[in-house]
Amino acid sequence: MKHVIYSFVILTLVASCTKTKPLIITLPASEQKLAISSVVIPGNILAVSVSYSFSALENSKDSMGNNVFDSTLYQQFLVSHALVTISYNGKTDTLSKLAPGIYASAGVLQLVNANYTLNVYDSATQLRVFANSTMLQKVNFDSLYFEKEKTASDTTLKIHFSVADNLSEENYYMVSYFNSAASPIYNSVFSNPNKNKFVLVELYSDKVVEADGKIKVDKNFFIPDENDTLIIELANISKGYYEFLSAYKKSNQLIYQLLGEPVNLPTNINIGYGYFSTFNPSFKIVDLSKL
Amino acid sequence: MQRFKNSILVLIQLLVLHLGAQNFTVSGYVSDQKDGESLIGVTASCPSLKKGTATNGYGYYALTFPAGTYEIVFNYLGYISQKQTILLDKNIALNVKLIENSNQLKEVVVTGSDSKGKQQVQSTEMAKLNIPIELIRKVPTLFGESDLIKVLQLMPGVKRGVEGTTGMYVRGGGNDENLILLDEAPVYNTGHLLGFFSVFNSNSIKDVSLYKGAFPSQYGGRLSSILDIKMREGNDKKFSAQGSIGIIASNLTIEGPILKDKCSFIISGRRTYLDKVINLFSKQNLFPYYFYDLNAKINYKLSDRDRIYLSSYFGRDVLSASSSGSDSLNAGINSFVGNFTVTARWNHAYKNSKLFHNISLIQSNFKYDISGKVLSNSVLVTSKIQDLGVKADFQYKPTVLHDIKFGALLINHLFRPNVVSTQGDISKFLASREGTKIYNQEVSFYGNDDYDVTTKLKINYGLRLSSTLVTNKLYAGLEPRFAAKYKISENSSVKAGYARMKQYLHLVSSSAISLPTDLWYPVTKNVKPGSSDQVSAGYYRYLEKKKINLSAEVYYKWLNNLIEYREGANLILNDNYESQLVTGKGTSYGFELLLQKNEGKLSGWISYTLAWSNRTFPELNSGRTYYSKFDRRHDFAIVANYTISKRWSISADWVYSSGAPFTARTSQYLMPNPTFTSIDILPVYTSKNAIRLHASHRLDIDITYKSRIYSKYKGEWHFGAYNVYNRAQPSRIQIVQNTDNTGYHYEERGIFGIIYSVAYNFQF
Structure with a gap:
């Protein structure tokens, strides 16, 4: 019996010297598709981004182990020679390449309730996608005011605003906050993130409308730089885009990726990813030093 | 016409005979002679009439026969059978004390085992697992800590979740579809240390029964299984102690008489001490975690017909970490998670002996506190459930052909999820809140009859009416139950069953990880009760020469009003959890095979499950x-214990399980944010649960050496190895860079490689 035990102990000790070998899981190959997004800027400007989807297991480090998932690597996924057109009201505009992966036109009229059709064709891969969107009515802040509160350790900006909701319709709103460091991507395409950049996007549905028919919001922000400028953008968006952005907000946050259910984002791009939306925002620029 | 008249005459004669025959009842309690512990499931039978019964959960039996002289035989696994000749000319009280067969190694034929084996074949119960506690203690386990839930995971129809944890998934149901009762009290959180250890200390447990289908009507409240655990009552003859000293935890159980033969107690405690051991070598508090639990029970025999019991469980998981005194951050995190249950019971056997009742007052609390602080900021999050209930169970045996059970349950739940208290600047962003108080009452009534229709056919039919009231919304439902057994021979039978179950509570948790902080909520106006309908059928055989029980069962289960979480749902501190839920349905079906041998030099079981489990949710x-x-x-498991000699024995188990499904991230794409001021990378996943992990398999071994077998002080050493051939058991999935820098790949990694354990058990 002693021999059995000694043999057992020796064998298990030998086995324990080796680490448990991980098991490799084989996944189906990633299918390349076009990913689209759009933004409408007052002044009849429509910008569209076009890029390729790529494998989730794509290399992001060089041979030295440095992270290269930055502007250099991004470039290879941007579609630089696409034909991008927008059709509305019986008219078709071809968008010009503004930067790699970014196409824009300054002549797209913002016609409320008009249907816009986006067509994208990439000759390199022969991939073709299209999508439709309706331009929604512009909305403005019903009220908007600010308070600055200073303590010994920090300064807090309190923002209070309301939006009058049209109760006869199902409405969805997007409110974006960003500072001057958050320059548009077509100015500094896919550059390394600016540490001082601040961007926050909030979504509201008219389920939170109060008895007086208004959506009322109070927000607090720490202000790292009291001389900064804050831009607040309000847009009336479609239900589909609201659902896309709701899923987007969850998808790009680590806590949701760790603790939440996997999210496949909805899309209105035919055989593609992303969302084509034609909202019409209003802006408010706040000079924090003057508060 | 003449033939009709003759028939009527015969019927009248039979009726007169039946009415004229005076029936009397012999009844009483069966207990262990050594320590007075009542014995559950002892068969009491009358060979001449070929009729019998089994003791109930309190060791009580009753047999009703016409007046006469009978021989009653009492049989129980591991005990010497006992015969009593009685003259039944009035109702008789007959308490029986069985003597443990202490010399099983000589392979003395223990008739009790035959009766136990046959009992499984001849009863209407099916889809029920009953595992002897002694066998649970012999099964090798992680860190040498014997664990009944991990043993149940080795049985057919029961699947485990994350490697090494106590999650239990029965016949395609979720972990929250198991009702776990400890002396009648529901236990909400069954795991210590994120579920790696169950809260049940095997030294304090007497009996474990798991129902997977064909549920008797006295059970309800969950869709997939009922785990009924009964605590020991304590030695009413003499004081004794037993315990175990292990690598990470030790336990001690003390029991004895308060009044000899009338009143006894048992108290059993357990604590981990890895925190203390590591602190001996480091002042940095590297492992600031421990758990402890305490089981206690007192029982008192008021009279021959009345007994009262008071039992309680208390357990806590404690995590307490803080930055060192010199650290200017003054940061810390604390967590307390635990259950507290109390059950007070009164048994009474009525004077006519045909009626027996048990009244229980039940309290069950579950609470967690998580607090953290940095500088002057602090957050405390608390959630709790408080259950207070009363339950009445009656058992009535009018004749030997009928065993009628009926009763009622009223339970009041109070839910207090997500109570937040904040101090300092952080309160501007996370305000203190009282959380919502949700009161919910569950009421149910049940009745069922176990009826010998003929010598071959026995049926069990019953009905349960369950209901719940929550925020002025009443839900009620009928739950029919039926089971039938047809005897093919003395040692073989076929059975079939149907059961509907309703569930009025559900567990809200993220699917990505399972935490003790997952919250239970009642149904609401929008979230309707879940329901399941299950049909099952099986073949049962007792191989008398080999002392092996064989069962083969098939089942099909329909699940309705199941809840899942929306894609992207996050439930942390989310009081508006309803908006995150979606409703759907599911099916599960399969085949289960079990060969079980509970005695002899070689004991153990072989189990195999072939199963499918699907879900359909419109959203x-x-x-x-x-x-x-x-x-x-x-799923396959083989568990074997071999007694080599009086001092040495060896146990081993080998388990195999097909890979679990998961949702993988296969693609991604660049997406500017809505303001076009930054870029994010968004994931693309496969369809839900479309990818399979690798199958897992593992061998565990435990060698036992009894160092003292003849003295009053008994000791035994356990030397164990978990995952002997060191295979990665799927517990987490990682994306890892390829060695040639060409990209990444998915890897399955295990938490535990091979783990040795040593433990010393003692008893005196």
């Missing part, structure tokens, strides 16, 4: 049916 996976996360095609 998930584009409405397409997908495999549930508990879907495993094949």
Whole structure:
């Protein structure tokens, strides 16, 4: 019996010297598709981004182990020679390449309730996608005011605003906050993130409308730089885009990726990813030093 | 016409005979002669009439026969059978004390084992697992800590979740579809240390029964299983102690008489001490975690017919970490998670002996506190459930052909999720809140009859009426139950059953990880009760020469009003959890095989399960049916204990399980944010649960050496190895860079490689 035990102990000790070998899981190959997004800027400007989807297991480090998932690597996924057109009201505009992966036109009229059709064709891969969107009515802040509160350790900006909701319709709103460091991507395409950049996007549905028919919001922000400028953008968006952005907000946050259910984002791009939306925002620029 | 008249005459004669025959009842309690512990499931039978019964959960039996002289035989596994000749000319009280067969190694034929084996074949119960506690203690386990839930995971129809944890998935159901009762009290959180250890200390447990289908009507409240655990009562003859000293935890159980033969107690405690051991070598508090639990019970025999019991469980998981005194951050995190249950019971056997009742007052609390502080900021999050209930169970045996059970349950739940208290600047962003108080009452009534229709056919039919009231919304439902057994021979039978179950509570948790902080909520106006309908059928055989029980069962289960979480749902501190839920349905079906040998030099079992489990939710996976996360095609386990000599024995188990399904991230794309001021990378996943992990298999071994076998002080050493051949058991999935820098790949990694354990058990 002693021999059995000694043999057992020796064998298990030998086995324990080796680490448990991980098991490799084989996944189906990633299918390349076009990913689209759009933004409408007052002044009849429509910008569209076009890029390729790529494998989730794509290399992001060089041979030295440095992270290269930055502007250099991004470039290879941007579609630089696409034909991008927008059709509305019986008219078709071809968008010009503004930067790699970014196409824009300054002549797209913002016609409320008009249907816009986006067509994208990439000759390199022969991939073709299209999508439709309706331009929604512009909305403005019903009220908007600010308070600055200073303590010994920090300064807090309190923002209070309301939006009058049209109760006869199902409405969805997007409110974006960003500072001057958050320059548009077509100015500094896919550059390394600016540490001082601040961007926050909030979504509201008219389920939170109060008895007086208004959506009322109070927000607090720490202000790292009291001389900064804050831009607040309000847009009336479609239900589909609201659902896309709701899923987007969850998808790009680590806590949701760790603790939440996997999210496949909805899309209105035919055989593609992303969302084509034609909202019409209003802006408010706040000079924090003057508060 | 003449033939009709003759028939009527015969019927009248039979009726007169029946009415004229005076029936009397012999009844009483069966207990262990050594320590007075009542014995559950002892068969009491009358060979001449070929009729019998089994003792109930309190060791009580009753047999009703016409007046006469009978021989009653009492049989129980591991005990010497006992025969009593009685003259039944009035109702008789007959308490029986069985003597343990202490010399089983000589392979003395223990008739009790035959009766136990046959009992499984001849009863209407099916889809029920009953595991002897002694066998649970012999099964090798992680860190040498014997654990009944991990033993149940080795049985057919029961699947485990994450490697090494105590999650239990029965016949395609979720972990929250198991009702776990400890002396009648529901236990909400069954795991210590994120579920790696169950809260049940095997030294304090007397009996474990798991029902997977064909549920008797006295059980309800969950869709997939009922785990009924009964605590020991304590030695009413003499004081004794037993315990175990292990690598990470030790336990001690003390029991004895308060009044000899009338009143006894048992108290059993357990604590981990890895924190203390590590602190001996480091002042940095590297492992600031421990758990402890305490089981206690007192029972008192008021009279021959009345007994009262008071039992309680208290357990806590404690995590307490803080930065060192010199650290200017003054940061810390504390967590307390635990259950507290109390059950007070009164048994009474009525004077006519045909009626027996048990009244229980039940309290069960579950609470967690998590607090953290940095500088002057602090956050405390508390959630709790408080249950207070009363339950009345009656058992009535009018004749030997009928065993009628009926009763009622009233339970009041109070839910207090997500109570937040903040101090300092952080309160501007996370305000203190009282949380919502949700009161919910569950009321149910049941009745069922176990009826010998003929010598071959026995049926069990019953009905349960369950209901719940929550925020002025009443839900009620009928739950029919039926089971039938047809005897093919003395040692073989076929059975079939049907059961509907309702569930009025559900567990809200993220599917990505399972935490003790997952919250239970009652149904609401929008979230309707879940229900399941299950049909099952099986063949049962007792191989008398080999002392082996064989069962082969098939089942099909329909699940309705199941809840899942929306894609992207996050439930942390989310009081508006209803908006995150979606409703759907599911099915599960399969085949289960079990060969079990509970005695002799070689004991153990072989189990195999072939199963499917699907879910369909209109709002998930584009409405397409997908495999549930508990879907495993094949499960196999072999568990064996071999007694080499009086001092040495060896146990081993080998388990195999098909890979679990999961949702993988296959693609990604660049997406500017809505303001076009930054870029994010967004994931693309496969359809839900479309990818399979690798199958897992593992060998565990435990060698036992009894160092003292003849003295009053008994000791035994356990030397164990978990995952002997060091295979990665799927517990986490990682994306890892390829060695040649060409990209990444998915890897399955295990938490535990091979783990040795040593433990010393003692008893005196």
